[in-house]
């Protein structure tokens with residue numbers, strides 16, 4: 001007897017899906033705009049969106065699971081595309097010392113600053129780093145993050161950078177969130193290489209990066225281009241090596257001064273250039289031409305009490321996609337809420353709520369090279385989405401802090 005046609009996808013002539021979700025307005029963020037489908041429906045199969053549209057046009061799917069949201073809005077899962085979530089210790093004591101009037105020089109003399117994090121990260125075990133990162137990941141997940149990028153960069157030795165990257169990979173394998181891993185060995189000059197930054201770049205290019213690739217530990221390579229870190233020439237050597245090894249690049253650029261790192265990043269077709277307070281018009285033009293995303297980090301801007309805002313108006317004019325991220329790190333942005341970053345980006349940088357939301361969905365995905373599979377509610381994309389009992393998407397930006405109730409769906413299933 002001949003098998004029925006399409007036996008896997010049809011049941012009594014109906015198209016089968018694993019689950020059907022309806023009864024809310026779908027804020028799709030398609031093309032970086034709200035693009036709302038009022039009273040929408042989504043059919044999910046194999047962890048992906050099979051069909052999306054108005055409920056009134058929904059095909060008659062056969063499914064075992066139907067969920068009526070009963071109102072509210074649904075957004076794509078949030079994407080935090082720039083974090084340093086894995087590190088040893090924290091710097092809350094130093095934060096308090098500064099506010100109690102202890103000088104930077106005294107704190108540095110006591111081994112404070114990034115060096116204290118490097119020492120704590122080097123001395124921590126894999127398991128300790130994992131548990132501390134899980135603790136910091138929890139609040140981000142609770143508010144709807146379904147994809148997060150995490151960088152190395154506090155080991156600054158071959159052994160400790162590899163340790164950090166393995167912890168990042170393990171988080172991705174064990175936590176209900178998609179984790180992308182970025183090797184940021186060129187974050188700072190390690191104490192052992194003081195005055196010999198070129199020798200450290202040699203180590204990264206000739207020894208560390210090949211090992212990272214061999215073990216499959218990174219999805220991208222990042223560097224910090226700044227007077228207090230690495231020069232454009234040194235960054236370019238790292239970029240050339242990464243490209244030769246088949247890894248895309250990203251760059252911390254123009255945070256404290258203008259070295260045109262973002263133009264350099266664009267020339268190397270970087271996924272993103274991040275921070276960008278001091279980016280210029282030529283930087284914006286170069287980024288637009290290469291499709292490099294501008295990742296803005298209001299948490300660091302806030303904590304450092306910066307006054308120079310990134311040139312949002314130039315990015316708009318030249319059509320540079322803008323993403324937002326927590327930059328979660330122990331020194332300049334101990335931020336564990338992406339939704340708070342939405343508000344800060346609008347209040348401090350004058351982004352619109354629509355731009356801000358696109359920055360943690362549609363363009364957050366692009367900053368990670370995941371734009372074909374993540375970041376919007378569209379057919380064939382991953383079924384990562386969040387239901388909020390809210391009237392309109394601007395509420396996500398407007399409420400300042402706190403945990404809004406929400407239901408997170410990850411790969412088509414409710415994440416508990």
Ligand SMILES: [Zn+2]
Nearest residue numbers: 082084252327
């Ligand atoms: Zn950073």
